[in-house]
Amino acid sequence: MNLKKSIISIPWTEKYRPKTIDEVAHQSEVVDALKNSLKTENIPHILFYGPPGTGKTSTILAIATQLFGPKLFRSRVLELNASDERGIQVIRDKVKKFAQLSAIQKDDRYPSPAFKIIILDECDSMTQDAQNALRRIMEQYSKETRFCIICNYISKIIDPLASRCAKFRFKPIPEKIMQERLNFIAKTEGIEIEEKALEALMESSQGDLRKAITILQSTSKMISKKTTQSKPEEKKMAIEEEDTNIETEPNVKITEELIFDVSCSVPLSVVKEFIESCKASSINELVTTCQKLINSAFSIPQILLLSLKMIIEDNFLNNLQKAEICEKISEIESRLIDGADELLQLMELGVCILENYR
Numbered sequence: 001m002n003l004k005k006s007i008i009s010i011p012w013t014e015k016y017r018p019k020t021i022d023e024v025a026h027q028s029e030v031v032d033a034l035k036n037s038l039k040t041e042n043i044p045h046i047l048f049y050g051p052p053g054t055g056k057t058s059t060i061l062a063i064a065t066q067l068f069g070p071k072l073f074r075s076r077v078l079e080l081n082a083s084d085e086r087g088i089q090v091i092r093d094k095v096k097k098f099a100q101l102s103a104i105q106k107d108d109r110y111p112s113p114a115f116k117i118i119i120l121d122e123c124d125s126m127t128q129d130a131q132n133a134l135r136r137i138m139e140q141y142s143k144e145t146r147f148c149i150i151c152n153y154i155s156k157i158i159d160p161l162a163s164r165c166a167k168f169r170f171k172p173i174p175e176k177i178m179q180e181r182l183n184f185i186a187k188t189e190g191i192e193i194e195e196k197a198l199e200a201l202m203e204s205s206q207g208d209l210r211k212a213i214t215i216l217q218s219t220s221k222m223i224s225k226k227t228t229q230s231k232p233e234e235k236k237m238a239i240e241e242e243d244t245n246i247e248t249e250p251n252v253k254i255t256e257e258l259i260f261d262v263s264c265s266v267p268l269s270v271v272k273e274f275i276e277s278c279k280a281s282s283i284n285e286l287v288t289t290c291q292k293l294i295n296s297a298f299s300i301p302q303i304l305l306l307s308l309k310m311i312i313e314d315n316f317l318n319n320l321q322k323a324e325i326c327e328k329i330s331e332i333e334s335r336l337i338d339g340a341d342e343l344l345q346l347m348e349l350g351v352c353i354l355e356n357y358r
Contacts, residue, residue, distance in 0.1 A: 012217040013210050016185055021062045024055045025209070026177045030168045034059070038066060041111040045138060045147045047162055049154040050170030053208030057121055059170075060148045064117050069110035076103060079119040091133040095120075099141040116145045123149045124156035131158045138164055172207045182212060186254075191220050196256040204263040219254050219262045266298045271306040278353040286354065290346045300342045304329050307349065321356040328352040 018024045021031050021038070030048075037043040043063065048056040061079075068076045078098045080090070095118060106112040120126075126134075135158070138147050149165060151157055179198060186193045193201075193216075205212035260267045270293070277289040293303065311317065311325050332345045 012185060012189075012213050016181075016213065018055070018058045018062050020066060021059055024059050024062065025181060026173050027055055027059065027170055030059065030170065033166075033168065034063060038063065038111075041067070041113045043067075043117075043146055045142070045149075045165040047149045047151070047154070047157065047165035047167045048170060049151050049157075049167070051172050051207060052152055053205070053210035053212070054170040054173055055209070056150045056170050057119070060117070060119055060150070064119075067111050067113060067117075069107045069112070071107050072105055072110070072112060075105065076116045077119065078116070079121065081121045088127065088130045088133050091130050091137065095134065096137055096141075099137055099145040102144055115143070117148060118145055119148045119150065121150045122152070124151035124153045128158060131161050135161050135164065173209050175202055178202060178205075178207070178209055178212060181209065182216060185213060185216065189220065191216075191254060193254040194256060197254045197259050200256045200259040200265070200267075201263075203268070204259060204265040215259065215263045216254070219258050222262060223254070223258065264299070266302045266306060268306060270296075270298065271303055271310060274303065274350075275307060275310055275353060278350045279357040283351070283354075286350045287347060290343055290350055293346060294343050300336060300346060301333065303346070304333055304336075304349070307353075311353075317356060325349075325352055325356055 021034055024031055034043070046060070048060065050056060061077075064077045065073060078094070080094065098116065099118060101116070103114050103116050120134075123131075134147075138161075147165070149157065149161070154162065154167070179202065182198065182201065183193070201212050201215060204215060256267075259265070274289060274293060278286060293300075308326060308329050311322055311329075314322070317325075328349060332340075332349055335345055336342065
């Protein structure tokens with residue numbers, strides 16, 4: 001029973017992670033290039049870069065699985081998150097020790113080439129000294145080990161390290177592809193999701209598919225818990241089903257409000273109301289509106305971002321007025337980072353909007 005429960009509660013980001021590189025979404029150029037490497041049973045040092053949640057880690061894990069299989073995976077693949085283990089000592093100890101060991105075991109069902117793979121995730125968080133140390137290890141043990149460096153910002157990887165790798169850029173996943181994947185997961189899990197809820201999910205995740213799947217699972221668990229508590233027999237039957245890979249939560253329907261609650265995102269309606277209030281308000285009313293937003297504990301940086309988008313798309317304003325408001329938003333964001341009072345900064349934005357709409 002405990003095993004079945006653990007299978008049922010597996011994170012969906014792992015449950016629906018691509019098992020082969022053919023399943024990687026919307027990265028056809030990367031996939032085609034890596035397929036050729038799989039055919040030759042040899043891969044170079046690799047550098048994956050691009051926005052979070054676009055399939056960088058999933059791609060290299062799929063390649064490693066296809067090369068070594070589940071039996072040899074643990075002995076042939078070392079995965080480290082460089083943002084946690086970012087110092088030079090980790091490179092000298094963990095990475096060097098693993099890199100210098102020769103690969104001997106083989107699995108006849110898989111290619112099992114005579115090298116290992118070290119995956120360094122979030123490598124743009126590594127110190128420069130650690131990156132320099134890694135460069136020397138890559139040179140020394142290239143016969144025994146291949147490195148896969150994963151980062152969001154390639155500019156934070158030193159040139160000598162980047163030049164030793166084949167670079168692959170992971171493009172942001174289009175909304176249509178994300179919607180198809182999320183709808184597939186929802187259907188598989190027996191969840192009904194409203195169209196507006198799906199749009200809210202896309203807005204909250206900002207193009208990060210991993211984040212979108214996590215929010216979807218969290219929302220599903222929040223409402224299905226109430227359902228299963230009221231229907232203990234149905235819950236028991238769901239757990240006792242033979243196919244435990246598919247969760248069957250009855251009558252689960254996800255709404256836009258639930259997505260905003262779980263993701264702690266600011267609803268677009270709140271920002272629209274704020275801007276409309278700024279247009280028509282007096283200074284006294286503006287203070288009340290801003291105070292209400294602060295009391296509601298909404299994220300002020302997120303309000304700034306959504307306000308920026310709405311101002312840019314507003315046809316009532318000319319380009320000079322839009323530029324003035326956008327510049328003010330950037331100033332306010334900088335002050336908030338420095339620790340300025342949120343209420344005062346929000347009021348300043350409101351006054352700027354008020355003056356430009358007069």
